[in-house]
Amino acid sequence: MPKRSQKSRIPLPREHGAWGILIGAFLSVPAYTKTIAISQITFLLAILLLFISREPLLQMIRGKYQRDLFLWFLRFAVAGAGFLALSAYLAGFPELIAYTALMSLFFVFEMVLVRQGKAMSFLAHLIGTIGLTTIAPLTLLIHTRSVQPTVWFIWFLNILFFVSGILFVRYEIALKSRSARNRQEARRYRMAMILYHLLLLVFFAVLIYADNLVTSTIFLFLPITLQGFWAVISQQAISNLKLVGWLQVGQTLFFVFLIAWLI
Numbered sequence: 001m002p003k004r005s006q007k008s009r010i011p012l013p014r015e016h017g018a019w020g021i022l023i024g025a026f027l028s029v030p031a032y033t034k035t036i037a038i039s040q041i042t043f044l045l046a047i048l049l050l051f052i053s054r055e056p057l058l059q060m061i062r063g064k065y066q067r068d069l070f071l072w073f074l075r076f077a078v079a080g081a082g083f084l085a086l087s088a089y090l091a092g093f094p095e096l097i098a099y100t101a102l103m104s105l106f107f108v109f110e111m112v113l114v115r116q117g118k119a120m121s122f123l124a125h126l127i128g129t130i131g132l133t134t135i136a137p138l139t140l141l142i143h144t145r146s147v148q149p150t151v152w153f154i155w156f157l158n159i160l161f162f163v164s165g166i167l168f169v170r171y172e173i174a175l176k177s178r179s180a181r182n183r184q185e186a187r188r189y190r191m192a193m194i195l196y197h198l199l200l201l202v203f204f205a206v207l208i209y210a211d212n213l214v215t216s217t218i219f220l221f222l223p224i225t226l227q228g229f230w231a232v233i234s235q236q237a238i239s240n241l242k243l244v245g246w247l248q249v250g251q252t253l254f255f256v257f258l259i260a261w262l263i
Helices: 016-033 038-061 067-091 095-103 105-115 122-133 135-144 149-176 180-210 222-234 241-262
Strands: none
Touching: 016 038, 016 122, 016 135, 016 149, 016 241, 038 067, 038 095, 038 105, 038 135, 067 095, 095 105, 095 135, 105 122, 122 135, 122 149, 135 149, 149 180, 149 222, 149 241, 180 222, 222 241
């Protein structure tokens, strides 16, 4: 049998961390509400399909336009839009389509950075992460059917958690390299991690002082804060980057578990 051509392969996103953010942020909502609806599951499928359609689109933006790439983009984008419409119908919440379109602006900003050759910059990863975490407030909107403070609250928690993960992973990657440039970058990320997690603890301490109801939320971030301080104190790179990824998977699952248990 003839081998399949390179062009016929499905262009799937290779950012494993992005998949983890999408699924982890989604799971944080049923953990928070203690319930899950079919409309939320179809919404997850919609977002995953739209996320997959992003890969051939990014390749075309980088100048690798091919007919197969356009067709893959069209297939996944149309399928994602179909599941999004189905989710809005099942939820009886047609506004979901408009809110989802509004949140897609984060991906537009990311694509601009990709076009400028800054796809691997911290800013691109930061914007991409915030964009991916929008699945949490959108999934909660299906439950609440209106923009309530809890919608912003669940989004804020996810942003704080996953930004910590970005800093940790980029710090470990910089530590692993022995080049002078990456050693300097590692020092910058080390300082950024210290400041970020200290400000995180101070922020929640202020919230706790103002309102005892949020006391439990500080415990959601203790595991990643301890991970961050261990990394900056030891200054030893984790030898296997796959282990860094699995650590983040474990942290995400624990984060979801703590939301279900504490909030």
